[in-house]
Amino acid sequence: MSKKIHIKRLDSYLLQIFLPLFLMTFAICLFLVLMQFLWKYISDMVGKGLELKIIAEMFWYAALNLIPLALPLSILLASLMVFGNLGEDLELLAIKTSGISLLRTMSPLIVLTVFISIGAFFFQNNAMPHIQTKFYSLLISIRQKSPELDIPSGVFYRGIEGYNLFVQKKDRKTGMLYDVLIYDISKNNVDEMAVIVCDSAKMSMSKDKLSIVLTLYHGQQFQNFEGGTSSDNREFVPYSRENFEEKQILIPFDANFNRIDDSALEENAASNYMAKNIKQLKSSIDSMQCEMDSMNIIDRKTMKNYSFFTFRNSYPPQQKDSVILKAKKEIINIVSPDSLFASKDLQTKSSILQSAYAKAENNSNEFLFRSMSKISTQRIINRHWIEWHRKFTLPFACIVFFFIGAPLGSIVRKGGLGMPIVISVILFIIYYIFDNVGYKMVRDGVWVHWVGMWFSSMILLPMGVFLTYKAMNDSAILNGDTYAAFFRKIFFIREKRNYPVKEVVMDKPDYRxxxxxxxxxxxxxxxYLSKYRKLGYKTYWTDNQYEEELIAIKNKMEFMLNMVSNSKNSFILQKAEAYPVLIQHQRPFRANSVMARILMYLFPIGIIFKLISFLFERRIANDLEKIKKLNAELLHLVDEALKAENIAV
Structure with missing residues (x-):
């Protein structure tokens, strides 16, 4: 009974740790992706005089739209931090010591992650269509809004359609513009262009914000007559000139924020996929697929009747089948087309070739036009499939990221925000790259939809399984010493022994x-050297005695050196430090195992591994010869130490 209470308390403890960290990391990740959104669309929002309410609404829908991007990253980061903290504080070690496995420790958080994934699925299916419609309709409305009018000084300003304005300088306090030049080309006719020059001007917006009111002071207006001659060799074009002290002109300029209706996106066949749930998406895909099939059938019939076999259309309808059947039976007796073509005169040949070329080009243009409609439909189908799979890939990615983060945290044993953030960002970048590759491949029709949309999950799922397996078996996969030892073996880097003189010796060495x-x-x-100095090919794959005997020699040498390390004689200790560290033979599989025998019979592959092993065999043989030599020298030093002890006694 106490054990059950202990496990329940452990579950409660893990949930109490995980939930605050998850909420914190989710807020951080959502803020980061929101900043990415801001940098991406800042040019569409800056300088348009948008109200704070519109900007806040835009950020609200953007945050909701970016939840699918932030949720897997926050689960990865939170699970990494939780199990990293448990490992760093030795709490995970205490849990394992009490007999609770890592998978059992993870079980409450697995259940919680599954519930989060289910919630993410319903969010994607029910809420996301409405959110995406609101988000993109608002974004399009912001993009279509005219920028806030701010005429620079010293350059021509073309931000107002149909007008070019030049202002030499302006006073920002009073709003006055000086030395103003205006080209009115709104009528799109050079003969009706007007030019206005004035000393100063003041600009304001009309009350309905549909026009700019320009009050001009002390200037002239030049305008061509509408009925001027259009001759290219004209020397004079009639125009009018107007001098004014003060003049007001209205320039059409819509400065209002006009929100497009959500139904514009929902009714658009090219973009309504984002406003549909799973059932609606599948229904649209089926209807469009039926449309594609019907177009393919029509195209095949058209190609058959009007492209390749157009001559059959000249047959009498009631005798068409019998004529075709008779032609098939008598086709052997027909003269070949090449000889028939060669018998014609040059003019007839030219006429035949021109007619064939014209028919081929007409057919090509016709089917190219037909294919454009099918390509457009297929792209819309691909977009629907992408949106359909996204309803499932997000919940699954949450589960996969938990099974990556939790075991990785227990292996790394580093808490806080430092190492977990680095690992999370690297893994999420990998996921994001693969996810975008799959998305673009499906969008362009290169890959099948389910392969592309599940591509990132197929890459990361084996990683999660592998890390979970390694964490459950207390693997040192991320231990730096393990990789250092491996590379030392591969590149034959020697390890150095160090036997300093001990100040306090518990066990005095027995030199005898x-x-x-x-x-x-x-x-x-x-x-050993008499038996395995030259290791044969068959012995390498089938005999495991040479490896066991080498391990026995290594253990005996290490035990002897451990006794020597208690000596006070500095010469003996220096000689002990000269002993090499023995390595083992490197093979892909254990000798005499099933896989080892398979590789032995696959001679081209097996001989490669045997040749690689020759380097290790040569180093082992040289080290053993060196150990023999050092043994003789160390034995001489030990004998002298024994004599010194006897004299002292």
Missing amino acids: EIARYITQLSADIDT
């Missing part, structure tokens, strides 16, 4: 026992 071990070790090395 050490001498006996040295003698036995040299004998074992002679036996």
Whole structure:
């Protein structure tokens, strides 16, 4: 009973740790992706005089629209931090010591992640269509809004359609413009262009914000007559000139924010996929697929009747089948087309070729036009499939990221925000790249829709399974010493022994026992070298005795050196430090195993591994010869130490 209470308390403890961290990381991740959105669309919003209410609404819908991007990253980061903190504080070690496996420890958070994934699915299916419609309709409305009018000084301003304005300087406090030049080309006719020059002007908006009111002071207006001659060799064009002290002109300029209706997106066949749930998407896909099938059938019939076999259309309708059947039976007796064409005169040949070329080009243009409609329909179908799969890929990505983050945190054993953020960002970038590759491949019709949309999950799922397996078996996959030792073996980098003189020795060395071990070790090395100095191909794959005997020699040498390390004799310790660290033979599989025998019979592959192993065999043989030599020198030093002890006694 106490055990059950203990497990329940553990579950409650993990949930109490995970939930605040998850909410915090979710807020951080959502803020980061929202800033990315801001940098992407800032040019569409800046300088348009938007109200704070519109900007706040835009950010609200953008935040809701970016939840699918922030949710998997926040689960990954939170799970990494939770299990990293547990490992760093040795709490995870205490949990494992009490007999609770890592998978059982993860179980309450697995259940919570599954519930979050289910909630994410319903959010994607029910709320996301409405959110995306609101978001994109608002974004299009902001993009279509005219920018806030701010005429620069010293350059021509073309931000007002149909007008070019030049202002030499302006006073920002009073709003006055000086040395103003205006080209009125709103009538799109050079003969009706007007030019206005004035000393100063003042600009304001009309009350309905549909026009700019320009009050001009001390200037002239030049305008061509509408009925002027259009001759290219004219020397004079009639125009009018008007001098004024003060003049007002209205320039059409809509400065209002006009929101487009959501129904414009929902009724648009090219973009209404974002406003549909799973059922509506599948229904639209089926109807469009039926439309595509019917177009393909019509095209095949058209191609058959009006492209390849157009001559059959000249047959009498009631005798068409019998004429075709008779032609098939008598086709052997018909003269070949090449010889028939060669018998014609040059003019007839030219006429035949021109007619064939014209028919081929007409057919090509016709079917190209037909294919454009089918390509457009297929793109819309691909967009629908993308949106359909996204309803499922987000919940699944949440589960996959948890099974990556939790075991990775227990392996790394680093809490806080430093290492988890680095690992999370790297993994999420990998996921984001693969997800975008799959999305673009499906959108362009290169990959099948389910392959492209599940591509990132198919890449990361094996990683999650692998990390979970390694974490459950307490693997040192991310231990730096493990990789350092591996690369030392691969590149034959020697490890150095260090035996300093100990100030306090608990067990004094027994030199007679050490001498006996040295003698036995040299004998074992002679036996080993006589048997395995030259390792045959079959022996390499089938005999595991040479590896076991090498391990026995290594263990005996390490035990002897451990006894020697207690010596006070500096010469003996220096000699012990010269002993090499023995390595093992490197093979892909254990000798005499099933896979080892398979590789042995696959001779071209097996011989490659045997050639690679030759480097290790040569190093082992050289190290054993060196150990024999050092044994003789160390035995001499031990004998001298024994004599010194006897004299002292």
